[in-house]
Amino acid sequence: MNSLHRYNPSAVACSSARLDPSGSEIWHSIERDSRQQHCVLCGSKMHEGDVCEPAKSGFTKTFMNWWKGYTGDVNGVLCGHCTTMLSNSSIFLAKNAMVTPTRSWAMNSDAQRAWCLLNLPQDEPYLMSVCNAKSQHLLWRCPVNLPSGIEAKAGLGSVVFLRYGEKIGALRMKVLRDAVDRSNSLNRRFRKEKDVAKGMLCPIKVDREFKDSHCGEWRNWLDVLLVPRDRNKEPQIYPNDSDLTYLKTLTPAEAWALNILIKHQDVGALEEPPAAFSF
Numbered sequence: 001m002n003s004l005h006r007y008n009p010s011a012v013a014c015s016s017a018r019l020d021p022s023g024s025e026i027w028h029s030i031e032r033d034s035r036q037q038h039c040v041l042c043g044s045k046m047h048e049g050d051v052c053e054p055a056k057s058g059f060t061k062t063f064m065n066w067w068k069g070y071t072g073d074v075n076g077v078l079c080g081h082c083t084t085m086l087s088n089s090s091i092f093l094a095k096n097a098m099v100t101p102t103r104s105w106a107m108n109s110d111a112q113r114a115w116c117l118l119n120l121p122q123d124e125p126y127l128m129s130v131c132n133a134k135s136q137h138l139l140w141r142c143p144v145n146l147p148s149g150i151e152a153k154a155g156l157g158s159v160v161f162l163r164y165g166e167k168i169g170a171l172r173m174k175v176l177r178d179a180v181d182r183s184n185s186l187n188r189r190f191r192k193e194k195d196v197a198k199g200m201l202c203p204i205k206v207d208r209e210f211k212d213s214h215c216g217e218w219r220n221w222l223d224v225l226l227v228p229r230d231r232n233k234e235p236q237i238y239p240n241d242s243d244l245t246y247l248k249t250l251t252p253a254e255a256w257a258l259n260i261l262i263k264h265q266d267v268g269a270l271e272e273p274p275a276a277f278s279f
Helices: 009-016 080-086 110-118 148-153 173-194 220-226 242-247 252-263
Strands: 051-054 077-079 097-099 104-106 127-130 159-164 167-172
Touching: 009 080, 009 097, 009 127, 051 080, 077 080, 104 110, 110 252, 159 252, 167 173, 167 252, 173 220, 173 242, 173 252
Parallel strands: 127 159
Antiparallel strands: 051 077, 097 104, 097 127, 159 167
């Protein structure tokens, strides 16, 4: 893949599907005005010699491919990778996926999403998208994540960005791993109180629209830990309990991911998902 386009989400998806950029024109800076310096879809900067397509012929204002950020300027241009995506439904319609320049994985079920969260690409940039409504086209507007191996070598804390419908979610992976451990601690205390023999319960009821900055609501079973049987006595676990306090720091996206990982902690039982799209 051309290094100039390495972090273009459409380029990552097209490379994964073995599709080349396409278009009816070649971009030359001397011929282009200020409205034609970036792709009207993915926003990538155009470069000398890039293949492209006039927006008026490659993109139309319809429900299926309309984007809120598009200005409606028919004098704009589409980059070659977005032009290819618009004409290939197998990748344009892919909604739940983790994608690198060489591979893709479906993320249609919680088990598949858990596998992807636990097996982030080490040496390639990647996209993650999750659909929460019908007819969403997400890959071309996903943030492109640095390979987790590069982040580790640079001494950076791994933060994964995913497209969740119209929202962008941020997952601090170390925080997420710690949250799983603390949720397990809460579950052990819950089982002790209620004499529950098995089963891992999620501590947070997730707001699946990511609208709640406080990660949704606590599950009802936490009342068993927080409220004493005799209300004249002190609570069994105080409001400043360290596990609960820590979970309150999660972003909505982290709460969403926590619920998935709590339900799928048996890593050996998780199967590698199939490809998100075929070619």
